[in-house]
Amino acid sequence: MLANTISGRRWRKQLLTLVATALILIYILAPICWAIVSSFQKESALEDRPPHFFPTAEIFTLSHYKFIFTGQIDKEATTMIQAQYTMSGTYILPGIVNSIVIALAVTAINLLFGLPAGHAFARYQFWGSSQVFMGFLVTRLLPAISIVIPMYILLQQFDLLDTKRALVGIYSAITLPFTIWILKAYFQNIPVEYEEAARMDGCGYLRTMWRVVIPLARPGIIAAAIFAFMAAYDEFVFATVLTSSLNSKTQTVIIAGLAQGLSASRGLIAAAAVVCFLPPVLLAILFRKQVVQGLTTRFA
Amino acid sequence: MTLTFEQRHHRNTTAFAYRILLPSLAFVLIFIGYPLVYSIWISFQDFKYGVPTGNVIWFRNFLDILTSSTVAPQFYNSLLVTLKFTVVAVAAVVIISLGIALIINERFRGNDLLKLALLLPYAIPGPVNAVMWNWIYDPTFGVLNGLLYQVGFIKEYFTITGNPDLALWGIAFAYIWKFVPYSTFLFVAGLSTIPQSVYEAAQMDCAGTWRIFRKVTLPLLMPVLQMVLVIQTIFALLMHFGLVFVLTRGGPGNATSTLAWLIYNESFTFTQFGRGAAMAIMLSLIMIVFIYLYLVVLNPEKRSARTQGA
């Protein structure tokens, strides 16, 4: 009797969990799936009521992607859509390239400078250490909007508006505090004796870093690099204010602008969304362990 | 006798540490510190057509924002909109992510898939997210309308972003979707530090599921919960900007004109940089309260040490 109720309760609980999981999965995945499904549909199909939830053979097309990557327009596309395509569609790929170039530069700067800085905070006791560290944390949380105005004016004075250099500098400044923070946390969990052993084994500072510290902290470093990359790739406030041409416009600005244009092709926007979110999404999935661990090392 | 680099380092860690910190400090001081100070100077100035008139008007901009008949109503409206948005977004993010975290904590086979799926909204860039929801909400061909119509929930297609009563909640829904994963991961991490034996003990005491949650899980999760509340508030005050920019541009009317949007609009549409900077400073002051709560009162440094030790 008792066994019956217990197993009954367990069974009910499992069923509940299963249903809840399914609902959550739908909640999370449905918006993404809809973007993906739309991106493979012909423009005319997207203007059907009710919408097509699956791209069947008649409405399936790769033309949006083809256009993004090659700039070629399918013959089947109507002239009106052709016009919509050519207006804004060709900017997507350059925008993504800009974003990736900027994000890679920011990541490199973060590793080059943030890694030793995080290490210094974790390992050295020095005058002002906790105050400076707190200063870094505060800047990480300050609103971007409060410096975008002076930044715009300053860059104007130095003739640096619409350059990738300016964005790289700003994004590095924004991301460095977080990099320093999580790397400090990571280093603090590694016993200091490995480094001391290396010093005893004749390594100077640089060699200790290269041969011992970096190999041992690799998961934390990967996480920090991904966060820096994603933050730079995602940034919108500065990018929208400080860029004006394909010289430096990032994918966030391009895609936001694309959606503003009333005339832009819906399928193209969906395809652009998919192409734009692929790099960070793939990174996050590929390094999911390090990302989740990094997110939760410190509660921020 | 001149000392080698290593010898100096050996004696004086402070000098060495600052040498290492120098590039990072330089980046932060040049690109954040200096503009921050400069923004105060800007806020004291009068601008016309995007250029300073040369008049230093000191606190006039601040006064205008708080009292003038033209700007003040907009500002107070934005405060209210921001408040509504923040309260709803934070509450929803916390409740939903806590629920998902509790389910993941059940440790069944599907939860790896759940965790993987959660990474997607987290990784999708804000503006891309905005574009996705813009298409979902589309008043003429959007899938949301399509679905609701199909199931007979609505008789006619309707607009969300064009309706002053709905627009803010449309933005909030998209925002919540993207920000739930992050706090879910924090809650999962927090829950994993609660030992299984505590639950078993509670079960022995014949506590029901709800009672266990109220009396055991929630108190033990309190530190993480406080942390999530504050950090989500800091996020919500600002991170909605891309959504407003793409979905409504502050409209209709100024139904979705949050502080962040107002500052942007004032500065870069109306080129009133002085006033924009003054508003930005006021927003920063509001945020400082939460940053203080977060960094000093809750202090993640100490807390994480405690949970890691446990």
Next chain:
Amino acid sequence: MGFLKLEKITKRFSGSLAVDHLDLEVEEGEFLVLLGPSGCGKTTTLRMIAGLEVQTEGKITLEGKDISDSPPERRDMAMVFQNLALYPHMTVFDNIAFYLQNIRTPKETIEQKVRQAARQVGIEEFLTRYPNQLSGGQRQRVALARALVRCPKVFLLDEPLSSLDAKLRAGMRSELKLLHRNLSQSKERKGTFIYVTHDQVEALTLGTRVAVMNKGNIVQLSTPRDLYNKPRNLFASTFVGSPSMNLIEGSLERENGSAAFIFQGNRIALGEIGVAALKRANRAQMPAILGVRPESVKIASPGMTGALAAQVVTVEPLGQNNLINLQVGDRMLIALVSPDLAIHEGENVNVCFQPQATHLFDPQTEENLLG
């Protein structure tokens, strides 16, 4: 002149004093043990010698050269850490070879030296493994090999055996001793060891000299034999020896040409020792603490002159010996006696000590009255 010399070394950690004006000279080829209770500054002293910690004050010289300003990588010392600190991302071979690689030794020389060091500690077959694929004892040997391969000027070891179980520890102890003997007889560079422990058995068996530390300073530096037989002060006398020395407070008095120790109406004749102590202090009568090791407490036949009446409280058989708790007046004494001796709990016995097995301390200064 000492090989390694610490002069007035002081280390302050944000207010707290870890090492206080410590002087120490170490000769080449010796095995010096730093022994002391937890927190007395042993590790700090060792780390200052290594250069991992910079002294707040004082000077360290090695072979006559001031090395106070040299970073650890320039001191040519090897260290075995308490948690071993084997590089987890390197194979055993690379762990041992790391130093040689760092100073750019030719490949063939590295290969040959690593094999030799590995052979010395018997881990040749594990060279391709990673540290986490080894047992505790094997890891210990790798750590030793990592130090051995370098022929450093000084070997520094911080409680290297503390992570091993009792049996393994005893085995490694004898191996270390053998290793040091071989190295100290080598022609080119004699192995000089500084070894930190709080285990007195390790200290007494391994050390050629033992420095007993307390509260950031050395209270006695002598050979193990002297440390045991001639403790210079109360701290050294009680810290070394297990069970620890019995201490009785009383007074030392001259009585017609001889001297005796008086406590609670009991009288223990001390003969020449007592006289010497009084003469040294230049007094006829003085308060004193009498110390006697448990194995020197003898159970006497009843009625013997100079014996103390005692009651047996408990008898604890330890195998080799019986440990006996005795009550003399209101004082407890511990005696170690042969198990052959039939003694029962509650029994009344007489105890006596040989005068030459007793130690006398000044209750104020806690120094040995005989120096």
